[in-house]
Amino acid sequence: MTPSPILLLAAAIAAPILFVTGQALLPDLGRDTATAFPLMLEYRDQLILSRLLTTAGAYLLLPLFWLVAGLGGTVTRAGAVVAAAGTFFNAVSQAVQGYAAWGATAPGLEHGASMQTLLHLEDGPAGWVVSYWSVPLFGIGLVVLGIG
Numbered sequence: 600m601t602p603s604p605i606l607l608l609a610a611a612i613a614a615p616i617l618f619v620t621g622q623a624l625l626p627d628l629g630r631d632t633a634t635a636f637p638l639m640l641e642y643r644d645q646l647i648l649s650r651l652l653t654t655a656g657a658y659l660l661l662p663l664f665w666l667v668a669g670l671g672g673t674v675t676r677a678g679a680v681v682a683a684a685g686t687f688f689n690a691v692s693q694a695v696q697g698y699a700a701w702g703a704t705a706p707g708l709e710h711g712a713s714m715q716t717l718l719h720l721e722d723g724p725a726g727w728v729v730s731y732w733s734v735p736l737f738g739i740g741l742v743v744l745g746i747g
Contacts, residue, residue: 607663
């Protein structure tokens, strides 16, 4: 089944707009966890909005990679698959981290324990899915796609 060209075009236009808007709205939390968590509390709504827009933009890139994969040869398809995998797992990471931060910063919680929970999201094999390896994978896929 071939997706509608109009839907593919709409996704291709909306994806970067949503992704970049989400990233632009991401509050600057700094690098120090001791100062980041109070900022997460302050910018709680902005943080979840940022993460969800970025997630939507990343997911909407997937049909575009499917379309581009069909336009080229083996190298193009390989690049599209690698970039799509990076995009998919980046979207998963954005959503998980957004909802985890949303839950951890809920009013009425003991926020010391909440902060510790967020710091351990990427621990162990289960955390691998939401770690930042997806970003370089996406970049490598784009380079291979460009070569193809």
